Amino acid sequence: MTWLTPTIAGIAAAIAVPALIILYFLKLRRRDVEISTTLLWKKTIQDIQANAPFQRLRKNILLFLQLLVLAGILLAIAQPQIRGDISTGTQRVILIDRSASMSATDGNPDAIGDMRGAMTRLDKAKEAALKLVDSLREPSLIGAGPVDEAMVIVFDTTAEVRQQFTADKARLRAAIESIEPSDAPSQLTEALRLARAHLPDKMLADTVTDESGNTTTRNITLEGVKAGGATIHLYSDGRLPDAESAITSAEDTVTFVQVGRTDAANVGITAMRADRAFDTPIDVSLYVGLENTARTAQEVELELLIDGITSRVTTVTIPAATPPIGAEFGDEADEDAKMLAAMLPWTPGVTGRTFEFAQAEGGTFAVQITAADPGKDLLPVDNRAWMIVPPAKQLSVALVSPGNLFLITALEGLPLARLVQFSPEQYTAATARGEMAEFDVMIFDGWVPTIDGEPGLPPGRFLVLGAVPSPLGVAAGSEPAPAMMLDWRRDHPVMRLLLLDRLQMLKLPDIVVPEGSGATVLAETDRGPAILELSQARTRAMIVPFDIGQSTWPLDVSFVVFIGASVNYLGQEGGVFGASGDSFRPGSVLTDRLPIGAKGVRLAIPGSSERAELQPATDGRIAYGPIRKAGLYEASWVGPAGAGDATDGSRVVRMYAANLLDPAESDIAAAPLLLLTGIPLEAELADDAKAMIRLWPWVILAALVVLMLEWYIYNRKVYI
Template identity: 25%
Template sequence: MSWFGFYAPSMAWLAFLIVPLVLFYFLKLKRPRLTITSLVLWQQVINDSRVNSPFQRFKRNLLLLLQLILLILLIAAAMQPFWRGRVSRIQRLPILIDCSASMAALDKPAGKSRLDAVREKVTEIIDGMLPDQELCLISFGRTARRRTPFTSNKKILLDALSQIEVEDVPSDVEDALRMTQALERTTTFSEVLLLSDGNFPTEADFELSFTLNYQRCEHPGPNFGITSLNARRTPEAMWDIFVRIEGSGDAEGTMTVEVTRDGERVGKESLSIAKGESERIVFRVSGERASSVEVKLTPDGFDSLASDNRALLDLPALRRLWVYAPASLASFRHALKPLAGIRLFPDEDGKTTETDFDLVITDRADEKTLSGRTCLYVGLVPEALSGLVTAGKKGTQVVDWRRNSALLQHVELRDLIVLDDPRSAENVQESDYEELGYEVLVHGTAGPLLLEKREGEKLSYHMLFHTDRSTLPYRVGFPILVSN
């Protein structure tokens, strides 16, 4: 593809106008012949005769030169020349447009949003399209949506662009990239333009077969927002609600945080945040009934994004947690009994009156069918991993563990003695476990010792060694692990 071209090359026929222009110059002299006595004009007459003679070199004439240059420029303008930029040299270009909640951020009070800035940029690309170019518009928030097929129709593209609105959801760029990759199977293109503010993971778990031209939106104005909202039950059958407020790097000011429960205000607090800092505040509400909690943030000054100033949390009615641990796991039952707010099954008579539990801890394969929102399987290898890991008896050591895991917070595993020896099969990598949905929390010398898997609302932990064949129950961290 040539970098230089013309929109209307057919207008080149206007170059034939040069012929009559030169011809008129040849024929412009029509002087009558007169006999005179002076010789002054002889040289001029000889020169004019030479000019009017075909195929003879005519004298330089500034006026004719200017006329020819002007005519050539007019012909070139009629042919509409262009110089292809980087984008215009691409024949087919998919454009991915982020329309998640963060794209509503404003650059100043009553200013334009990030999405408005993206619309302006894409509009410029559409207006500058060449006749042989085609664009495809894809918007994405939580999911991707193809707005247009590949087309060179500017009206269709502009209409589709105007219909893209901000969605109050997080962005998932992977869904958009997968859609684009599927599009490549039917249409050929080599580059994709991504317009976003960058609030998504920096790495995708699949390879791209095209070049990704990522253009990040400009930084908006200062922003305050609720970045974390969670609740923790207390021994007094109450809920402690933890709210974290953060500001962007250039944001500082005062604000008010208000908490309502089923529409009734239960707390209000004013706070001040410096640039790049955050604040955590705690509110306590009763857990006697199920309720919906709303937290609302009201900055005193300009806030570029309003969608992160409100958060909701549904709280169930508090009751004692139902925990199942068989008699064979005496160490776990011993650590569970002192904990407040739990009901332990089986009871002292060995009876179990329930079938659904909040927590199931077991080392028996026949009890894997017990229903629990959180499960810890001790000394059992999941069937899905039977080809990846085997349980040996030669002993192993802890190499590393995820200290930020909710299960292992404040649990020290250094110098732990383990008599079992879970071993990964030959050439098995950590990524092989991750492909099946398992995350390795504790690494041994030859394989994983503890795995985590989340399926919807169910969270399961798989301890590939038995605690009775280790020194874990005798360590200070064991009751902490059980409490976690």
């Protein structure tokens, strides 16, 4: 038990208690009245004798009750409270994880599988955070004593301050209760960085002695250097992939409040990809990747829907998750081994199914799964995925090259609708006349156009060979040098069928990839990147910065495979189809470029009647986000339509798909141990978090009850 204002209560007691007792020593002052006889006044005479000055106190229940009332009031002034397991601090930072895995429905373990009593992890985290708010020290009855402040930060991929530091519990409660779930993955680093940015600057005491020997001390604020010592309460299931690299101060106290079960099971869709056959674009191959985190094999029903109509249904058995290597679970294992094995993550079971069918028309493809055992599928958001598929077509390709026999030969062997070769001068003239818009893919060989004085790429789909377009660059002072291939992304649609281990380059530039450029390295050599993908709004490009004529690549069959796969990938919108050429993940910003002249742009949000009003930039660019929900987003406007856009009355419509498709987020088993900045942090269960219980209101209530009893006894003239 602790006391907020014991000194003030002690002073009040030293004054009030003696004063009350003295009242029972004092003689009653009475008025003299003459009467004829005292026979009827014996009781009064006894009372006069008993109230002589400074007599010995007799037993008096009224005095006892009044002392009890006074003791209760004095205890209330001291403000006693019982402290639970939650740590204290002047400033507290409440971090609440609202990522996709926090929507798992095991917040109430007793209701797993029963949707009527189900409770999400986020609801459980909010409940525990509200307990913490109730436990904060607040201003005392007379304004004395320390006061706790707290701020509320909610995070998924990004972080957001819901409430600045305040001691107002009503505002803190409102901020916590207003938190809504998100379908985005989780990242802790941004939340901790945001929390530290709102801490006060560090102060140092500077002692100065003047010529007379007088010493003065002043406080110096170190701008930009944040004070440590904050108490951080993290409410999460521990599925934080960047926790080990997150940075906290050595002076901070971090409490990890775990929500969710460590053995929580889930089945989900973790991959979705569609390809049209290059030679027969009408043929579609749709792959769906599935994951199971349960420790037994799970059966699910997999359904394919095209434009909302069921096309195919199949039953899939997903293998069980496998235990950590070397983990011991049997009866022969000791308790420490079993505890260690329980803390290590299991490897989810994975499988996949491919749907193959003919579909000349475009449309919205959706897949969804239904688990045979709902208790083994606690996360709903990863049970559906969508993609926007354009109509089948054979591609038109423009080649801008001074003449490259290897490249021309490879392109002529592809089943293209049209292949047209331009010189750089012819391309520039055709672009000025607006004639290049009819090509699906443009290939630049050893040359790229100039945009704003720099080599760059306009909106479109490009394959660039032997050149480095902006925003990529070449390291200053470097010269092209021989290089050998080390590794490449085998999970990329273009790279997955390639064998590049024997590829050698005579002159490879030292490529610089600026942060935030939208470039992804697909192949790495001993000198740096050799193949890259650039994705920026309405521009997508595959970039090979070295001269293929000065390499061994044209003599390898993988070169022809690469050219064909690149053209198909770029022309068919990258395999993850969409009218905009992009599929988005919750937590990212939805960006696109609409036709020039689009007006009245509205974006429909999935699962809501909300319509976001967007204002396109002068080049037609729009941006919305970060998007929080998975599903289908619909942009509509009045004005010209682009390729693949639909119409709805007088408005043009373009669809976007947002999917979780994150194996780490679908693995919802709560972590009993969190490695924060490399330091193990043991979890505290949300149900075990104890709040501060104030006793002084109950003491006042008891004092009032005793006061009412004293009034009753006084009026009944009861004495002992």
